[in-house]
Amino acid sequence: MKSNHLSIFFLLIAFTVSAQTNYDSVTIRPVKLSEQIYMLKGSGGNIGVMIGKEGTLVIDNQFAPLSNKINGAVKTLDPGEIKFMINTHLHGDHSGGNENFYKMGATIVAHDQVRERMMKESFNARANRTTPPRDKEAWPAITFADKLNFHLNDEDIILHHFDAGHTDGDVIVQFKKANIVHTGDAFVRYGYPFIDISSGGGVNGFINTLDKILLLIDDNTKVIPGHGEVATKADVKKVRDHIADIRDQVAAALKKGKKIEDMAALGITDKYDAEYGKGFVKGKDFVLMVAENLKGGK
Numbered sequence: 001m002k003s004n005h006l007s008i009f010f011l012l013i014a015f016t017v018s019a020q021t022n023y024d025s026v027t028i029r030p031v032k033l034s035e036q037i038y039m040l041k042g043s044g045g046n047i048g049v050m051i052g053k054e055g056t057l058v059i060d061n062q063f064a065p066l067s068n069k070i071n072g073a074v075k076t077l078d079p080g081e082i083k084f085m086i087n088t089h090l091h092g093d094h095s096g097g098n099e100n101f102y103k104m105g106a107t108i109v110a111h112d113q114v115r116e117r118m119m120k121e122s123f124n125a126r127a128n129r130t131t132p133p134r135d136k137e138a139w140p141a142i143t144f145a146d147k148l149n150f151h152l153n154d155e156d157i158i159l160h161h162f163d164a165g166h167t168d169g170d171v172i173v174q175f176k177k178a179n180i181v182h183t184g185d186a187f188v189r190y191g192y193p194f195i196d197i198s199s200g201g202g203v204n205g206f207i208n209t210l211d212k213i214l215l216l217i218d219d220n221t222k223v224i225p226g227h228g229e230v231a232t233k234a235d236v237k238k239v240r241d242h243i244a245d246i247r248d249q250v251a252a253a254l255k256k257g258k259k260i261e262d263m264a265a266l267g268i269t270d271k272y273d274a275e276y277g278k279g280f281v282k283g284k285d286f287v288l289m290v291a292e293n294l295k296g297g298k
C-alpha cells in the first residue's frame with residue numbers, strides 16, 4: 001500500500017464513522033471518578049467534567065450534534081454554568097461542539113497550535129484535501145505553549161503540553177489533588193494509536209509524551225484516555241513500551257535499507273495485532289505510518 005493510499009484509507013474511515021453515527025440514538029453516560037470529577041462517554045472522545053461551587057470545567061466535547069445532550073448530562077451532575085471548556089487537541093471528535101459551548105458562555109482553552117490550526121485552512125497534500133478554518137466561535141480564547149495552571153473548586157488543575165505526539169497541540173489535564181489525569185488522544189485504548197502527522201504529530205513525540213505522563217502519575221492515578229475505559233499507570237506503561245518496540249524495529253529496518261513499501265511484510269506487529277488490531281488503525285498501517293514519519297526525519 002502506498003503512502004497516499006494509507007492517508008486516503010484513514011480519511012475514508014473517519015468519514016464513514018461520522019456519516020454512520022446516528023446522534024439521536026447516542027446517550028451520554030457519566031462515570032464517577034471522585035466527588036467532583038466524572039468521565040462522560042457518548043460518541044467520540046471521552047469527556048472530563050469537574051463540578052464545584054466556583055463553576056464547572058469540561059474537557060473535550062465530542063461532535064457538535066451532541067452538545068445539548070452533553071450539556072444536559074453535565075447539568076444533571078451540577079446545575080451551574082460551564083465556565084471553562086478545555087480542548088485536549090483540535091480533532092473534531094473532541095472539539096466539534098466548541099461553537100455551541102461558546103454560545104452557552106464557556107471560555108475555550110487549548111494549546112497555541114489548536115487555535116493556530118483552527119484559524120487557518122489546512123491542506124493535506126497526500127490526500128489532496130483542503131479543510132476550511134473553523135468558525136471564529138470555535139477558536140480558543142485562552143491558549144498556552146507548555147503549561148497552564150487553574151485553581152478552581154479547591155483543586156489544582158495543570159494543563160501540560162509535553163511534545164508533538166498525536167498532534168502538535170496535545171494537552172494533558174492533571175487534577176493534582178484528586179490524582180486524575182485526562183490524556184486526550186496521547187493515550188487511547190481502541191488499539192494502535194493514530195499519529196496525525198499532517199497536524200504536526202510524530203511517533204518520537206508520541207512516545208516522549210507517554211514517558212512524561214508516566215512521570216506525572218502513580219499506581220493510584222485514574223487515567224481518562226482519549227477513547228476507551230478508565231485506565232491505570234500500568235496500562236499506559238504497557239502501551240508506551242509496545243509502541244516504542246515497534247518504533248525501534250521500524251527504525252532498525254530503515255537503517256538496514258528496507259524500503260517503506262516493504263515494511264508491512266516484515267511482521268513487526270504480528271505479536272501485537274491480537275490486542276491492538278481491532279481498532280481503526282491496523283498493524284500494517286501503523287508500521288507504515290511510523291516508517292513514513294521516521295523517514296521524514298521526525
Ligand SMILES: [Zn+2]
Nearest residue numbers: 089091166185
Ligand atoms: Zn485525535
